[in-house]
Amino acid sequence: MxxxxxxxxxxxxxxxxxxxxxxxxxxxxxxxxxxxxxxSNAGGFGVIACxxxxxxxxxxxxxxxxxxxxxxxxxxxxxxHPDLFDLIAVCGRAGIGHVVLAGGxxxxxxxxALKEAGAKVICIPPTLALAKKYLRSGADALVxxxxxxGGHIGPVSTSVxxxxxxxxxxxxxxxxxxxxxxxxxxxxxxxxxxAAGVQLGTRFACATESIAHPAFKKAFFRANARDAVAxxxxxxxxxxxxxxxxxxxxxxEFTAKQVEVAKLLDAGEVxxxxxxxxxxxxxxxxxxxxxIEGDVENGSVMAGQSVGMVTAEEPAAxxxxxxxxxxxAALTARLVPA
Ligand SMILES: Cc1cc2nc3c(=O)[nH]c(=O)nc-3n(C[C@H](O)[C@H](O)[C@H](O)COP(=O)(O)O)c2cc1C
Numbered sequence: 001m002x003x004x005x006x007x008x009x010x011x012x013x014x015x016x017x018x019x020x021x022x023x024x025x026x027x028x029x030x031x032x033x034x035x036x037x038x039x040s041n042a043g044g045f046g047v048i049a050c051x052x053x054x055x056x057x058x059x060x061x062x063x064x065x066x067x068x069x070x071x072x073x074x075x076x077x078x079x080x081h082p083d084l085f086d087l088i089a090v091c092g093r094a095g096i097g098h099v100v101l102a103g104g105x106x107x108x109x110x111x112x113a114l115k116e117a118g119a120k121v122i123c124i125p126p127t128l129a130l131a132k133k134y135l136r137s138g139a140d141a142l143v144x145x146x147x148x149x150g151g152h153i154g155p156v157s158t159s160v161x162x163x164x165x166x167x168x169x170x171x172x173x174x175x176x177x178x179x180x181x182x183x184x185x186x187x188x189x190x191x192x193x194x195a196a197g198v199q200l201g202t203r204f205a206c207a208t209e210s211i212a213h214p215a216f217k218k219a220f221f222r223a224n225a226r227d228a229v230a231x232x233x234x235x236x237x238x239x240x241x242x243x244x245x246x247x248x249x250x251x252x253e254f255t256a257k258q259v260e261v262a263k264l265l266d267a268g269e270v271x272x273x274x275x276x277x278x279x280x281x282x283x284x285x286x287x288x289x290x291x292i293e294g295d296v297e298n299g300s301v302m303a304g305q306s307v308g309m310v311t312a313e314e315p316a317a318x319x320x321x322x323x324x325x326x327x328x329a330a331l332t333a334r335l336v337p338a
Contacts, residue, residue, distance in 0.1 A: 002324045004331040005191070012197030015120070015141055015174045017072040017097065019043035021197025022187075022320055024204045025143070025178055026050075026076030026100060027151065027302070028284060029291040030212050033061060035316065037068030038209035042317035047074040047100055052284050055086040062094040074098035074122070079106050080280065085113060092117025100124070100143065103152065111138045126154040128164050141174035143199050148180025150202045150304035152241045153230060162193055170194030182309030184326025188334075191327070202304035203323075207316040213294030217313060219246055219301045225308040235262040239276040243283060246301040250286055253298065257282050
């Protein structure tokens with residue numbers, strides 16, 4: 001079964017300690033114990049989204065996840081979290097084998113601290129130059145994520161990042177490709193380009209095991225690719241990272257929020273760092289409103305452009321099996337008779 005796919009995924013799967021090299025990217029509020037355990041139990045690699053959790057909450061979430069699966073799971077830490085080093089210590093004590101550092105350049109000492117804690121470190125570089133820098137700094141693997149993805153995004157598409165980074169680095173390093181992947185045919189293409197595996201978020205957000213509110217899932221099933229739009233930056237001074245989400249009233253509320261934060265900046269009441277934290281806190285709250293409370297009008301329904309390919313609730317195992325089948329069929333069809 002899936003012989004060609006598994007051969008191309010072998011390096012990535014060995015790195016993760018999973019049956020396949022398919023990661024479910026951490027999604028704040030969505031990637032908690034139930035979805036993470038379901039993904040890992042189905043042969044993928046689940047990653048707990050720490051988001052804004054306190055160290056005590058993360059400790060509890062890891063323990064609860066481990067009660068649901070004996071397979072490896074990872075933890076995603078946001079680099080600007082004020083308690084980053086305490087969170088790293090929690091991962092170390094819990095024996096987490098893989099930590100993804102997301103949300104910007106890892107602060108000094110964080111990669112070293114993770115390695116001392118016994119974890120393999122996965123970074124998310126937005127450019128080839130940063131990819132090389134992270135590897136030099138000790139990153140064990142990379143996820144390259146293009147602007148088609150849901151959530152916080154960079155400016156460059158997955159297809160261009162893959163062409164820039166894979167030919168240079170993939171032979172010697174474990175690199176996973178993310179952003180805009182909805183079907184196995186795309187996985188086949190990136191594996192053939194040298195990727196060790198892939199990471200998907202949007203495709204897994206509505207899995208049966210996902211605790212996302214039924215209204216959140218319905219918004220996904222109804223949406224087309226063009227409904228998943230990137231947020232707009234109203235003031236060039238604001239340190240705003242664009243976020244891709246399904247267009248709704250909340251999209252406009254974010255514009256108002258930026259004006260509010262810009263005024264605080266002008267009045268000298270906050271500095272750039274504090275302004276960024278205010279913006280990020282806004283997103284965490286808005287996402288919670290949509291995912292947990294089901295307010296898909298005013299909350300943030302973060303989703304990637306592959307949302308148009310998400311049409312029904314399916315168990316994580318079915319999604320992974322479908323992706324593997326599609327990938328294998330694509331690789332098989334490519335074999336030209338001599
Ligand atoms: C609802 C949602 C929340 C997300 N939250 C996070 C997060 O907290 N940390 C992170 O590194 N990535 C986050 N992401 C990005 C995913 O981990 C993943 O890389 C991305 O969804 C892959 O692209 P795709 O959406 O096209 O599949 C989020 C994505 C979505 C859709």
